[in-house]
Amino acid sequence: MTELCITATPTFNSKPQRLADFATLPEALDYAAEGCTGFNFHDNRGRLLAPLGYVEVRRRAIEAARRLMSLGLERGDRVAVIADTDPAFMEVFFGCQYAGLVPVPMPIPMSIGGHERYVARLERLIESCGARVAIAPSHMVRYIEEIPSVDTLAFHGDIDALRALPNPEDMVLEPSGPDEIAYLQYTSGSTGFPRGVEIRQHAIMANLRAILASGLAVRPQDRCVSWLPFYHDMGLVGFVLGPMASQLSVDYLGPREFAMRPRLWLTLMTRNRGSIAFAPPFGYDLCTRRLHGSDIDRLDLSAWRVAGVGAEPVLPDVLDSFAEHFAAAGFDRRAFLPSYGMAENSLAVSFAPLGIGLSLDRVDRDVLEQHGEARPLDDDRVAGLNTTSFVNCGHPLPGHDISIRDGDGHPLPERHVGRVTIRGPSLMSGYFHDHEQTRRVLGDDGWFDTGDLGYLTSQGLHVTGRHKDLIIINGRNIWPQDIEALASQMAGVNRGELTAMSAPPEESEVDVVVLLQTTLSDERARAALIKELSAGIRSEFGVRCTVSLLPPRTLPRTSSGKISRSQARRQYAAQLREAMDAVSTPSAAASS
Structure with missing residues (x-):
């Protein structure tokens, strides 16, 4: 009896590469399905579990769309899906795109706390978005079933329960259009209860085009590797929608698996010659602290050309330690790519220049604290002074703008710290069912107050922290x-x-x-x-x-x-x- 051999989707595609020059996500998947690349899921030992070509993603998504619509749902209804790193997530998320429904990725329970607390949080999220349907991986369905209001849903269950619904093959589907909501992305909740960010199709496509063509300068030979959760904007936009819209293959490891065995991330980078991978600083730090000696000897990170850094303040010392630790494995510190972004702008606002690594702006801390001015220092003027450094996150993406403003909304000159405000085609249309908060942060002139503090130089944006944390x-x-x-x-x-x-x-x-x-x-x-x-x-x-x-x-x-x-x-x-x-x-x- 021979073992069934499965292979990952190839790095090189059979179709010419297009960088998100589509009107909607369904159009992007239609094109990606013509090629041979796709998503690849790996288990807690790094073994390939399920390769999922984009052609198969599209087929499953269309079937899921028909089954969802068989429930009597109306256009624009929300579908909550617990976003574990699983092929079923792709089926539901893209199924909603073809049905004109709005998927709402929900967090998994790994970093929330106890069982009861997670169920309560899940209930609040589902109620706040008014979901009609809730779908979870089989081992997580019990969380949904414990929600007191579960019986008010039109449907709840796992992917097998969804697949058991009628599949009316003669149903004519109407995919989401450019001006419709593509999905709701909940904020991380760093300053309060998470808010549902409305991202429309034209906004996500504008952000993807700018990221892929300008921020990352994606190439046909690129391959992505990610452990980032699908419910976070960097995981969803950066490593689900981005690879699909540029027809790249991507290798997935679950966030829990990464936390337990961070070497698996770098092992996948080595095995499949990964060239694009992102992580918050704590991800790089975890690898540095956990991998030693023979672990490093078995790695080859020489193909890694974009080591993105985001989701939290960039910590130069953490990245320097990683670069030194893995230099013997071929890692080039010039691959580091700091960025600035948020769910309210789909994902990215700015990227540092490619191929130069970290660029630090060293300033006089006393002047910064007392006068709010980031006065630059060179090596000759450092001795005897209190100093601090901020990482350059680069200039805004094409078509996007950044302005630093004071408390009254007036623009500030270069090197003066103020509120970071942004404008551009990738912005949200608002917070779902929260017009008051939307009005507070999103002006009639199109400028969005991020709640962050920072300053601009000729090199780009330097973020100093959250306004509420100061x-x-x-x-x-x-x-x-x-x-x-x-x-x-x-x-x-x-x-x-x-x-x-x-x-x-x-x-x-x-x-x-x-x-x-x-x-x-x-x-x-x-x-x-x-x-x-x-x-x-x-x-x-x-x-x-x-x-x-x-x-x-x-x-x-x-x-x-x-x-x-x-x-x-x-x-x-x-x-x-x-x-x-x-x-x-x-x-x-x-x-x-």
Whole structure:
């Protein structure tokens, strides 16, 4: 008995490459289906599990579209789909495109918290988008079934249950048009509950064209490799829709599998000669910390020409460590490509220039904190000064604009820090069923307030942080990532395990709070770490600081895995109030 041999879809296509010059996603898939490339799914050992050519994606999507419409759904109805890294996601997502329905990718439970908390979050998401249908992988259907309002849905179940529905082959499908909503993309929720971003077909196609042709300069010989979750904009747009719209093959590893075995990502890059892969800084950091010796000897990363960095602030020290660590495997640090983007702009706003790696702007930190001006420094003027550096995220994509503005909306000159506002054809039409919040951030003139702070130079955009995260003390603007960078230089402190924030009003004797996850159990070691951190921060920044040590996996994170400073601050303030109430409220025994 011979084993069935499956092979991945090829890198080189049989059709001439087109870079997203289509009106809609269905048109893009129609063309991709004429070639031989596609999606490739790998298991937790890196073995090829399911190659899915675009021709098969289209066939399954059209069948799914007919089955969904057999439920009596109306055009524009929302279909919630738990976005695990699975071929079924492609079937449902693209099925909606051919049916004129709106797919809504939902997060998987890996980074949300406990079971009950995930179900509650899922219920809120499904209710907020008004989904008529909810589909999940077979092992996750139980989460949907536990939602109290599940019986109000027209259909819920896994892909097998969907495939069991009638398939009226004579049904005439009307795919989504250029002005219709292509999908709802929920924000990561870093500053509050996630909002559903309306992305229309013309917006996503405009962003894909700019990304593929200008930002990445995609070539026919490129191949993508990704572990990014499909419910995040970088995973969905960058590594599902982008490869499809440029007819590239892409190799997938699930985010949980990457977290458990990060070497599998680089092994796939080696095996299939991957040339385009993105990750947040913590992904590169995880590889550096987990892979050593013989692991590196077996890698060949010489084909990796675009090592994209996004989804969170770019950390130069993390990327420098990765480049040094994997230089022996052929990794070229010039492959690093910082970028700036967000779900509200489909995905990307700007890219740094290709082929030069990280470009840092070193500035006087005292002038920055006190006057909001990023005064540049050269090597001759660094000695004796407090300095900080920001990564250049490049100029906006063609047809897009960036403007830095003050609190009143007036444009600021170069090197003055202000609110980052953007404009262009890739912007959302609004937050779904949230006209008030849409009006707050998206003006009638087409400019969108990102909520980020940054400044412009002749080289491009430099992002300094989130406006809501800024620590303001006696008129000084202190960036939490500067405090976190200092803390991470101390022994036993990992950059991805801490957050710095302004102290809540209840803690009047303190300026800054640092929350740090640690496995330290020895009381002397814990006390020494707190003392060293507090003293170092006080000496460097001149602020009063309290350090709180937390158990591992305690800090709240967004659906994309980032630490949520705003939620951490709320939780810390709530715990502080509880402690103060316990001290100030007499016990029953004492009052009797």
